[in-house]
Amino acid sequence: MSIPTADSAAGQAVKAADRAHVFHSWSAQALIDPLAVAGAEGSYFWDYEGNRYLDFSSQLVNTNIGHQHPKVVAAIQEQAAKLCTIAPGFAVEARSEAARLIAERTPGDLDKIFFTNGGAEAVENAIRMARLHTGRQKIMSTYRSYHGATANAIALTGDPRRWANETGVSGIVHFWGPYAYRSPFHSENEAQECERALAHLEETIAFEGPHTVAAVILETVVGTAGVLVPPAGYLAGVREICDRYGIVFILDEVMAGFGRTGEWFAADNWGVVPDLLTFAKGVNSGYVPLGGVAISPAIAATFAERPFPGGLTYSGHPLACASAVATINAMAEEGIVENAKRIGEDVLGPGLRELAERHPSIGEVRGLGVFWALDLVKNRETREPLVPYNAAGAANAPMAELAAACKQRGLWPFVNMNRFHVVPPCTVTEEEAKTGLAVLDEVLSLTDAHTV
Numbered sequence: 001m002s003i004p005t006a007d008s009a010a011g012q013a014v015k016a017a018d019r020a021h022v023f024h025s026w027s028a029q030a031l032i033d034p035l036a037v038a039g040a041e042g043s044y045f046w047d048y049e050g051n052r053y054l055d056f057s058s059q060l061v062n063t064n065i066g067h068q069h070p071k072v073v074a075a076i077q078e079q080a081a082k083l084c085t086i087a088p089g090f091a092v093e094a095r096s097e098a099a100r101l102i103a104e105r106t107p108g109d110l111d112k113i114f115f116t117n118g119g120a121e122a123v124e125n126a127i128r129m130a131r132l133h134t135g136r137q138k139i140m141s142t143y144r145s146y147h148g149a150t151a152n153a154i155a156l157t158g159d160p161r162r163w164a165n166e167t168g169v170s171g172i173v174h175f176w177g178p179y180a181y182r183s184p185f186h187s188e189n190e191a192q193e194c195e196r197a198l199a200h201l202e203e204t205i206a207f208e209g210p211h212t213v214a215a216v217i218l219e220t221v222v223g224t225a226g227v228l229v230p231p232a233g234y235l236a237g238v239r240e241i242c243d244r245y246g247i248v249f250i251l252d253e254v255m256a257g258f259g260r261t262g263e264w265f266a267a268d269n270w271g272v273v274p275d276l277l278t279f280a281k282g283v284n285s286g287y288v289p290l291g292g293v294a295i296s297p298a299i300a301a302t303f304a305e306r307p308f309p310g311g312l313t314y315s316g317h318p319l320a321c322a323s324a325v326a327t328i329n330a331m332a333e334e335g336i337v338e339n340a341k342r343i344g345e346d347v348l349g350p351g352l353r354e355l356a357e358r359h360p361s362i363g364e365v366r367g368l369g370v371f372w373a374l375d376l377v378k379n380r381e382t383r384e385p386l387v388p389y390n391a392a393g394a395a396n397a398p399m400a401e402l403a404a405a406c407k408q409r410g411l412w413p414f415v416n417m418n419r420f421h422v423v424p425p426c427t428v429t430e431e432e433a434k435t436g437l438a439v440l441d442e443v444l445s446l447t448d449a450h451t452v
Contacts (some may be wrong), residue, residue, distance in 0.1 A: 004038060004046035009109065011036040025149075026161070040067035043425050043432050045412070053407070056424050056436050057414035061223060061255050061279035065327050065336060066427040072287055075326030079319050088115075088315040097370070098321035101328045102283065102294065105155040108273030109430040110294035114308075115316035119254030119280035120148025122291040123217070125310050126276045127152050129295065130215035130248035132309075133302045138208060140163070140201075140216045142177035144225040147252055156217060160390045175204045177196025177218065178231050181364045181375060182383065194231040202241050215248040215276075216241075220266035223255035226419055227373035229366055233271040242275075248299070250276045254291065258282030259331060259426040262341025275299055282426075283336075284327040290320035302317030340426035347430050348422060351437040352448050361386060361447035372422040379452050385418035386447055398450045405443040411436055 014036040024032060038048045043066055046052040058064065065072065079094055086092055099113040116122045127139055137365070141147065143158035154162055155170035166172075176184040178197040185196035205213055216238060222228035235251075242249040253276040256266035260282055263269055267277070276299065280291030315319075331337055344367070352372055356362040363377035376386040376399075387396050400414050406413040414421040424433065 004050045004052055006039070006050035007048050011038065011393040014048065017305070042066045042068070043428050045284075051410070053410055053412040054424075054432060054436055055412050056406075056422060057412050057424050058370075058425050059286065060281070061260070061414070061421075061423045062286040064259050064282035064340075064426040065285040065330060066425040069285070069327070069330060069427075071330045071361070072323050072326045074285065075322045076287060078317055079322035083172065083318050086318060087208075088311060088313070091416040091420065092316075092318055092321075094318045094325060095316040098316070098324040098328075100277070101325060102292070105328070106277055107265055107267045107271075108213050108296075110273070110277055110296055112295040112297075112300040114293045114295060115310060115321070116280070116291040116293070116316055117289045117320075118148075118291040119252075119278060120153040120291075121312065122254065122278035122280055122293050123147045123156065123252060124150050126217070126250050126278050126293045127156075127215065128310050129276060129293065129299055129302075129308070130250065133299045134214045134248060135244065136212055137171045138173055138213045140173045140175060140208070140213060142218065142222070143174050144177055144179060144180040144222055144228060145219055145252075146224040147219075147284055148254075150240040152429050156316035173204065173208055173213075175201055177222065177228070178234055179226070180231065181366070190231040191233075194234045194237065197231075197234060198237040198241065201238065205241070205245060205247070210245040210247070213245065213247050217250040219252045219254075221256045221261060221368075221371060222373075224416055226250040226375070226416075227367050227371055227421060227423075229368060230270070232270070235267070235270045239272055239274075248276060249274045250278065252278050254278055254280045255282075256371065258327075259340045260369055260371045260423075262344050264337055272275070282327075284320060285425075287323045287327070288317065288320035289314075290317070290324055334427075336426050339428075340369045342351065342426055343430065343433055347433045348372055348437070351434065355437065355441055356445065358441070359444040359448050360451045361444060367422070370422075370424055370426055370428060374420040374422070376418045376420060376447055378450060386450060387418050391417065391418060398447055401446050403444055404424060405446055406439060409439045409442065411439040432433040 036048050044052050093199055102113050103111045141156040145158040147153045147156040154165040155172045156445050177195045180190045180193040187193035253265050257279045275296045277294040284290050352365045356365050361376050362374050364375040378384045403413045403415045
């Protein structure tokens with residue numbers, strides 16, 4: 001592990017240039033104070049003051065293989081020396097091999113890969129494929145979801161980031177997915193939640209007109225909106241409903257894929273095969289921007305002699321594909337997917353449930369692999385969230401205080417609304433996971449103080 005050294009002057013110069021010229025996403029520009037990062041390795045990154053942080057966020061839940069994996073860095077360097085870029089219309093080794101390795105691991109017979117530059121573009125193109133394949137326009141997605149920030153992807157998104165972006169003419173229909181802890185169906189258990197959620201979906205389809213619905217898109221495990229693990233039978237039930245009405249079933253695995261849940265793809269946990277599967281993030285841990293759509297034979301056949309009306313200048317970029325090849329091979333050779341599963345079963349799951357026994361502000365622990373969330377509450381009996389939905393400013397103070405306390409203790413958190421997400425790299429060690437849990441144990445006393 002590299003030992004960070006302080007260089008305050010360099011850090012100040014980086015910060016000054018950032019504040020003068022960089023326009024940050026999802027932010028009120030005058031109200032943010034970005035940390036100047038000097039380097040990273042494995043499960044850690046550090047600033048110019050020499051402060052090191054255990055990355056329990058995997059940045060944006062994408063550095064599945066950890067920071068600066070030497071095999072991936074070397075692959076990017078080797079590809080840059082060989083061929084930095086080439087147009088998407090050519091066949092090149094890095095692109096072909098990346099597609100082959102991904103297709104080998106996707107569920108079922110999703111053997112054709114369309115490359116994009118990230119997850120939002122993958123969702124955009126999956127929607128386009130579904131609409132053209134079916135000749136229908138409507139796309140259905142859940143309220144508790146995030147699918148990206150481009151035009152259709154943000155309209156599909158259920159969380160509040162949609163509100164300022166939607167036009168009202170997108171052809172998007174939202175519905176409630178299963179969430180047994182805060183059931184919109186007043187369910188008493190997960191089996192009942194599954195049954196009622198499926199009935200709700202089918203009824204919504206009926207009222208929308210099945211002949212108008214092109215696709216249903218779900219995050220296999222809902223990510224940013226709460227790490228919501230679907231109840232047994234739900235995904236299979238959605239698959240059956242889609243088949244019955246000729247609707248394309250799309251699984252968004254941008255966050256859940258490539259080891260995050262302890263399987264190559266989250267769908268493997270339930271043996272479900274979608275018609276289209278979107279991916280990005282963990283395919284190469286974001287070392288070079290890359291995403292894509294894995295496509296079923298039936299949908300691929302639609303475009304066998306009919307041009308697909310979509311493309312990107314950097315689709316299947318050689319540097320990105322080379323990093324994906326190295327990432328997938330390293331994950332296989334080093335047992336990284338298996339490590340994520342073991343850490344979830346043996347360390348994070350038991351450890352977080354132990355924290356729940358000691359901290360009354362933890363309403364529910366849920367997750368699998370290295371994909372977990374603590375649902376924080378004011379009152380366990382009423383399940384009132386610790387902060388209101390989409391809270392900001394003073395209303396969000398308890399969560400802001402929690403995040404700040406983590407950073408002060410060298411743990412970089414992922415917090416969203418009333419939830420603390422525990423999402424370290426798939427390469428996280430048992431010792432690192434326990435270190436993070438120990439910090440959490442200490443700082444959760446702050447949220448406990450807000451319980452009644």
